[in-house]
Amino acid sequence: MTTLVIAEHDNAQLKGATLNTIAAAAKIGGDVHVLVAGANARAVAEQAAQAAGVSKVLLADAPQLAEGLAENLAAQVLAVASGYSHILFPATASGKNVAPRVAAKLDVAQVSDIIGVESADTFQRPIYAGNAIATVQSADAVKVITVRTTGFDAVAATGGSAAIEDATAVADSGLSSFVGREVAKSDRPELAGARVVVSGGRGLGSAENFKILDPLADKLGAALGASRAAVDAGYAPNDWQVGQTGKIVAPQLYVAVGISGAIQHLAGMKDSKVIVAINKDPEAPIFGVADYGLVGDLFQVVPELTGAL
Amino acid sequence: MKVLVPVKRVVDYNVKVRVKSDQTGVDIANVKMSMNPFDEIAVEEATRLKEKGSVAEVVAVSCGVAQCQETLRTAMAIGADRGVLVQTDVELQPLAVAKLLKALVDKEQPQLVILGKQAIDDDANQTGQMLAALLDWPQATFASKVELGDGKVNVTREVDGGLETVSLKLPAIITTDLRLNEPRYVTLPNIMKAKKKQLDTVTPQDLGVDPAPRLKTLKVSEPPARKAGIKVPDVAALVDKLKNEAKVV
Numbered sequence: 001m002t003t004l005v006i007a008e009h010d011n012a013q014l015k016g017a018t019l020n021t022i023a024a025a026a027k028i029g030g031d032v033h034v035l036v037a038g039a040n041a042r043a044v045a046e047q048a049a050q051a052a053g054v055s056k057v058l059l060a061d062a063p064q065l066a067e068g069l070a071e072n073l074a075a076q077v078l079a080v081a082s083g084y085s086h087i088l089f090p091a092t093a094s095g096k097n098v099a100p101r102v103a104a105k106l107d108v109a110q111v112s113d114i115i116g117v118e119s120a121d122t123f124q125r126p127i128y129a130g131n132a133i134a135t136v137q138s139a140d141a142v143k144v145i146t147v148r149t150t151g152f153d154a155v156a157a158t159g160g161s162a163a164i165e166d167a168t169a170v171a172d173s174g175l176s177s178f179v180g181r182e183v184a185k186s187d188r189p190e191l192a193g194a195r196v197v198v199s200g201g202r203g204l205g206s207a208e209n210f211k212i213l214d215p216l217a218d219k220l221g222a223a224l225g226a227s228r229a230a231v232d233a234g235y236a237p238n239d240w241q242v243g244q245t246g247k248i249v250a251p252q253l254y255v256a257v258g259i260s261g262a263i264q265h266l267a268g269m270k271d272s273k274v275i276v277a278i279n280k281d282p283e284a285p286i287f288g289v290a291d292y293g294l295v296g297d298l299f300q301v302v303p304e305l306t307g308a309l
Numbered sequence: 310m311k312v313l314v315p316v317k318r319v320v321d322y323n324v325k326v327r328v329k330s331d332q333t334g335v336d337i338a339n340v341k342m343s344m345n346p347f348d349e350i351a352v353e354e355a356t357r358l359k360e361k362g363s364v365a366e367v368v369a370v371s372c373g374v375a376q377c378q379e380t381l382r383t384a385m386a387i388g389a390d391r392g393v394l395v396q397t398d399v400e401l402q403p404l405a406v407a408k409l410l411k412a413l414v415d416k417e418q419p420q421l422v423i424l425g426k427q428a429i430d431d432d433a434n435q436t437g438q439m440l441a442a443l444l445d446w447p448q449a450t451f452a453s454k455v456e457l458g459d460g461k462v463n464v465t466r467e468v469d470g471g472l473e474t475v476s477l478k479l480p481a482i483i484t485t486d487l488r489l490n491e492p493r494y495v496t497l498p499n500i501m502k503a504k505k506k507q508l509d510t511v512t513p514q515d516l517g518v519d520p521a522p523r524l525k526t527l528k529v530s531e532p533p534a535r536k537a538g539i540k541v542p543d544v545a546a547l548v549d550k551l552k553n554e555a556k557v558v
Contacts (some may be wrong), residue, residue: 067473070441070447070448071447071448092469093467093469094468096434096438097438097448097450099435100403100434100435100436100437100438100439100442101438101448102442103404103435103439104404104443107404109402109403109524110403110433110435111524112433112434112435113432122527126532127430127432128326128429128430128432129429129432131328131335132326132530132531132532133531134528135527135528135530136524136526136527137524137525138524138525139523140523173447175447175478176447176476176477176478177475177476178473178474179463179474179475180473180474181472181474182471182472182473184470196558228487231488232487237471238453238488239468239469239470244429245426245427245487253551253557263322264322270532273557274555275535282540290538291536291538291539291555292538292539292541292550292551292555293538293540293541294540294541294543301544304544305544305547309548309558
């Protein structure tokens with residue numbers, strides 16, 4: 001039994017989500033191999049080789065693998081897939097894009113967003129926006145899985161010494177091409193991996209007012225998040241959205257400011273260790289999950305809190 | 310060209326579902342059902358493409374029990390020209406749905422299939438990608454902008470950290486993200502008109518597909534409940550709790 005983990009990276013840096021996925025692979029048992037598919041991505045393969053618990057790294061290096069196009073990446077995974085009992089992807093935008101394509105080609109079901117491993121064929125995953133946990137068993141010969149990164153503690157990034165083996169890169173499918181990318185620039189920690197997250201909702205009232213969260217986030221070394229209402233209203237960029245359809249986070253501290261706490265938002269943050277809610281409505285559902293709730297006007301409370309820290 | 314839009318009947322997004330006491334599933338008896346929100350966005354996008362003149366026909370498809378007809382009527386009230394129901398009482402998982410859709414695509418020969426990115430009941434986020442794989446078509450998931458060109462479609466996708474644009478050769482698969490559009494409200498006259506539109510029913514057997522589930526659900530349980538929290542009177546008390554009790558700052 002050997003597990004193949006598909007590395008998430010930007011051709012220079014191995015993304016943290018890969019380390020959580022390796023942790024899930026370790027729980028399944030057996031050897032863990034990592035596939036790095038990219039262009040000029042040897043540095044990434046070297047980082048993957050140092051991750052604890054990895055016994056082999058496969059490097060497929062070619063220009064057509066540079067941007068992680070689903071058609072090429074899925075073909076690359078399939079090209080090396082024989083012999084593996086489990087194929088794991090992080091449940092990121094990239095992993096979710098490619099994993100089902102691989103599963104369908106192998107004619108197996110795919111298990112999405114697992115948060116627990118019960119045995120080599122039985123996994124736990126949230127359904128209905130996290131309002132229920134399903135335990136599912138796969139009878140397929142190969143298990144294709146995406147791993148919710150907040151469900152598994154990352155393995156150590158150093159200490160391992162796996163061999164790097166070159167894999168033949170697949171040819172370009174010719175079906176799709178990469179046009180461009182707009183990356184939101186930020187000096188703050190990445191939302192999905194941050195230790196502290198400060199999130200704003202509709203209660204902020206405007207994009208201008210959203211800046212009231214900046215000093216608080218700076219003080220806490222936090223990433224900024226937002227509810228769907230705040231994103232739809234244009235107060236915050238799309239990729240800050242926390243919830244069922246946005247990012248799933250589980251930081252040590254989650255501070256929800258002016259967020260009512262709809263089911264869809266709670267799905268993205270209710271596994272946080274400590275939740276603080278600041279809201280002027282004492283009946284807001286967010287207080288049902290908050291460890292510490294403060295009823296008050298956020299425009300007074302947030303600067304006061306920033307000052308007190 | 311023709312566009313195929315698969316739609317799913319799911320528990321309404323405002324309903325907080327309850328796990329059954331025997332842990333066999335969630336209780337959906339007497340619960341309000343609606344069209345999956347992402348699928349509404351898909352129907353809206355197909356309808357807009359038709360209104361712009363780049364699409365000739367929009368066909369809505371749903372797989373499942375007889376009541377999925379209501380979901381198809383809603384799609385037709387938004388703007389789909391006709392509906393196809395693949396009727397079965399078997400529990401359908403994404404791979405089975407993808408195979409049923411592939412059989413329909415082979416029959417209908419659309420140039421574009423627009424699906425929602427995920428259904429809010431199983432939260433799988435698989436069907437579109439699986440259909441693309443089975444057809445060997447290119448895919449653009451999590452679309453927030455779609456521009457049809459000559460023989461190709463450019464799609465802007467919502468990815469971690471920002472946006473990414475890809476160009477796909479037609480025929481292609483697109484799955485919608487929340488910000489692609491705002492679905493219109495269905496009006497009464499359009500609901501009446503939708504009742505007269507064509508709705509065909511087929512079975513998985515007609516399509517030559519075995520829809521049997523591949524994953525077995527052993528149990529469905531409540532997520533661990535959070536310990537009840539407290540309300541603090543002021544900022545000083547909050548900071549004190551965070552520093553000394555929770556020790557997170």
